[in-house]
Amino acid sequence: MSDGQRADARRNYRRILAVAVDEVAEHGANASLEQIARVAGVGSATVRRHFPTRRALLEAVSHQRIEDLSERARALSGTGESRSALLEWLNEVVDYSATARGLAAVLVPGGVEVEPAHVNGCAATLEDAAAPLLRDAVRDGAVSPEVTLADLLALIAGIAMATEHYPDPAAQARRLFQLAFTGMGPQH
The missing domain is CATH 1.10.357.10 (Tetracycline Repressor, domain 2)
Structure with a gap:
């Protein structure tokens, strides 16, 4: 993996986590993973790669x-x-x-x-x-x-x-x- 890909993965992780914090605050533990992916601007596979x-x-x-x-x-x-x-x-x-x-x-x-x-x-x-x-x-x-x-x-x-x-x-x-x-x- 190149440094650019690692930097992109770190950005995705931070973005997904920030969105997840907001979604969980609003919807509780049942916050939609698909909604988190949508708001973070990534695919659900990317969410699952970072958070299996x-x-x-x-x-x-x-x-x-x-x-x-x-x-x-x-x-x-x-x-x-x-x-x-x-x-x-x-x-x-x-x-x-x-x-x-x-x-x-x-x-x-x-x-x-x-x-x-x-x-x-x-x-x-x-x-x-x-x-x-x-x-x-x-x-x-x-x-x-x-x-x-x-x-x-x-x-x-x-x-x-x-x-x-x-x-x-x-x-x-x-x-x-x-x-x-x-x-x-x-x-x-």
Whole structure:
């Protein structure tokens, strides 16, 4: 294979993955591979060459989203009001968690236990990236010092699970997360 062909294959891979991230966010784990190929401007054989199974594609999508959220946390760190920066990032995690509906069921088929190392690895990646956001919010008195990122991620996971069957799970998850984050008292 020539360097030009390898570069073309890398571009196709990146384009397919970017489209797949959007399609899975919109349609869940049942996103159409044919639609992904169409939007990416490649044939379905090209999609299957890069991602031989739906599971392989969904694993890549999940990994990419975790990387994107980690990068976003790093980008928001130190940019203005600490509570707002933390809340903005957490809302993006809520959106991802709510729109990733069905991913867990496909990536971890029924009856198969989730490998703790994988779940812990994803959580650890997010926690490492977002630690400065939480540290700044605690330092500024915007968040209680007892709050951990593990607490916040567990809360988001629970909200995502509780809202997955709503007609608009992302909107409901955002509403519930805002309620949890701001409290039930009237806002002044």
